[in-house]
Amino acid sequence: MLVFFVPLWYNFSMDALKQTIAKNLVHLRTQAGFTQAQLAEKLNYSDKAVSKWERGEAIPDLRVLIQLARLYEITVDDIVNTASVENIVKPRMNVGKKRFLITLLSAGLVWFIATVVFTIFYFVPKTEDYAFLAFVVAPFACSVVLTVFSAMWGNRVTNMLACSLIIWTLAVMLHIFVITFKPFDKIEFLYVVAAVFEILVILWFILRRFIKRKK
8 A cells, every 4th residue: 555655645735835836836927027938048948938937737856946046046945936926026127227326337437447548548647549449449448348237138129239239349449449540451451250159149049949948
């Protein structure tokens, strides 16, 4: 009899756990304001996988549970616990505003530093002619900052746009630096290289999207 009841009890426990996790995941996602597709993109999974989790047909692996916990700023135990998660979830609007403000302030700091450098160089006789270059470097530095925050909090689209921004701001920066210090007849070659890298970036994100759909 014991041999019969052990697997039965195990299956019942697993089903109960699946339903608990599914219920919590649905609540967390809707509270955060995500669609299944948006959440899948953030986790680098397919929306079909998210749908299975929320229907209780499968349980996310530990790595995904950790990602979800970080995304919602809770613990893994909160997700798998039978207790309600309604009182522990932070509204996404507040989290989103905070992240947006941090990103905006960081980008603003880059331009503030560029302004300080420009001011210093402008009032030094030997460097006043090149002071404007501080504002040429600023867009590239700003794109790097945006890429970092996009990697932490963004999605596939914002990551691709941020990477593209790095490529083209770098190309423009190098162009201006080269023609400022030493004219170069074939400067347009920079943009050919930039275009090649842009294609590679697009292909890379398409490949990642294809791999995600296989999961």
